[in-house]
Structures are given as structure tokens and as C-alpha cells.
Amino acid sequence: MTIEKKVNGNELTVVLTGRLDTTTAPNLDAELKKDLEGTEHLIFDFEALEYLSSAGLRVLLSAQKTMNKQGDMVIRHVNETIAEIFEVTGFSDILTIEE
Amino acid sequence: MKELTIDAVIENVATVTAFVDEQLEQLDCPMKAQMQVDIAIDELFGNIAHYAYNPETGPATVRVEVTENPLAVVITFIDNGVPYDPLAQSDPDVTLSAEEREIGGLGIYMVKKSMDDISYEYKDGQNILKIKKNI
Numbered sequence: 697m698t699i700e701k702k703v704n705g706n707e708l709t710v711v712l713t714g715r716l717d718t719t720t721a722p723n724l725d726a727e728l729k730k731d732l733e734g735t736e737h738l739i740f741d742f743e744a745l746e747y748l749s750s751a752g753l754r755v756l757l758s759a760q761k762t763m764n765k766q767g768d769m770v771i772r773h774v775n776e777t778i779a780e781i782f783e784v785t786g787f788s789d790i791l792t793i794e795e
Numbered sequence: 796m797k798e799l800t801i802d803a804v805i806e807n808v809a810t811v812t813a814f815v816d817e818q819l820e821q822l823d824c825p826m827k828a829q830m831q832v833d834i835a836i837d838e839l840f841g842n843i844a845h846y847a848y849n850p851e852t853g854p855a856t857v858r859v860e861v862t863e864n865p866l867a868v869v870i871t872f873i874d875n876g877v878p879y880d881p882l883a884q885s886d887p888d889v890t891l892s893a894e895e896r897e898i899g900g901l902g903i904y905m906v907k908k909s910m911d912d913i914s915y916e917y918k919d920g921q922n923i924l925k926i927k928k929n930i
Binding site for chain 2: 715717718719746747748749750751753754757760761764776777780781784785786789790
């Protein structure tokens with residue numbers, strides 16, 4: 697998985713490519729820990745993300761909890777497999793998912 | 796039937812995934828089903844890597860079989876680690892808010908929901924976990 701970050705003022709966009717799984721989720725967690733301080737708007741672009749496992753859900757949940765306190769977080773361009781995972785796990789009620 | 800025996804460590808999740816994907820591609824498995832199987836591998840092999848031999852390491856065997864009518868792939872994960880039945884835990888409450896949420900149990904829940912069958916047995920000192928996905 698590759699992680700690309702774009703900072704625009706207090707807005708952070710994170711573009712993920714590949715698979716967010718047991719192996720790669722710790723990298724995303726570490727990257728977010730570095731940059732979330734001072735971020736008010738967190739945007740994930742999942743256009744090129746193939747899928748995620750529960751290890752990825754754990755990181756997204758932790759980011760959502762942080763952003764609940766300091767701003768907002770949205771996830772964009774979710775594919776069908778990922779949308780179904782969010783649905784089945786109830787994460788679609790916790791996360792803000794945009795087209 | 797194809798079989799791979801490999802050290803149960805996180806670094807080998809990608810090797811196991813590639814091994815299974817190769818069999819699925821020969822069956823013209825739809826992409827969505829393949830991704831669901833790949834997620835299941837991440838959860839199940841990941842669990843073995845994290846807990847079966849902790850803090851030591853040990854081997855796991857991944858077996859891929861194909862059944863017909865309906866066409867399905869059956870993947871068996873075998874390890875000699877501590878007895879652990881992931882199906883014994885109750886399903887997580889998926890209606891809780893972000894603050895109340897716990898991640899424990901979510902992985903196996905996702906696997907249960909996306910596979911057509913899942914079974915566990917402990918036999919001859921081995922954890923044997925089997926998943927089946929119709930393709």
C-alpha cells in the first residue's frame with residue numbers, strides 16, 4: 697500500500713493505493729499520528745484502495761474518534777467491496793462516506 | 796489440491812494471498828469474491844501469526860481445494876499452536892457509536908458474513924479452520 701498525503705492549511709487529504717490490511721495498517725496509523733495534530737478536516741481518498749480488513753477498520757475508527765474532537769473526517773470514492781464491509785460492520789453509521 | 800506450509804508471521808500474509816490468488820485466477824474467480832477471500836486470509840492467517848505460537852513462531856499450512864456443483868473454493872488453515880476456536884466468540888455489536896466501539900471480533904465477523912461456509916475443529920493437536928466461498 698502507498699500513502700500519499702496532501703496538506704492544505706488545516707485540511708489533510710490522504711490518498712491510499714493498494715490494500716489496507718494487517719501488514720500495512722500500522723504504517724497508516726503511524727503516518728496519521730504524525731499529522732493529525734492541527735488538522736481540522738481529514739479527507740481519505742479510497743479511489744485506488746482495493747480493500748481493507750479489520751486492521752484497517754481499527755485505524756479508521758481511531759482517526760474518526762480523534763477527528764470527532766477536533767473537526768471532521770470524510771471518506772471518498774469507496775468501491776463496492778469496501779462499501780459492503782462498511783455496511784456489514786456498521787461502520788457506515790460511524791463514518792461519513794461521500795461519493 | 797494445492798498446499799503451502801510457511802512460517803506463521805505477518806510478513807507472510809502477502810505470500811499466502813498470492814498463493815491463493817493464483818488458484819482463484821485459474822478458476823476465473825470474480826474480482827469481488829477474490830477480494831473477499833483475500834480479506835479472509837488477512838484475518839485468519841493474521842490471527843494465527845499473532846496468537847497461535849506467541850511469543851514463539853511456528854508453521855501454518857494453507858490448503859486450497861476446489862469443489863464443483865456449485866463451483867467453490869475451500870481454503871483450510873492448519874496450525875499446531877494453542878487451541879483457539881474463533882467461531883466460539885459472540886458477534887460484535889455493530890450498532891454502537893464510534894466512542895463505544897471495540898474492534899475485537901470484527902475480523903472473524905466479516906469473514907463469517909462474506910464466506911458461504913466456515914467451520915472449526917481441533918484435532919490431533921491442530922487448529923483446523925475451513926472456509927468455503929462459492930464462485
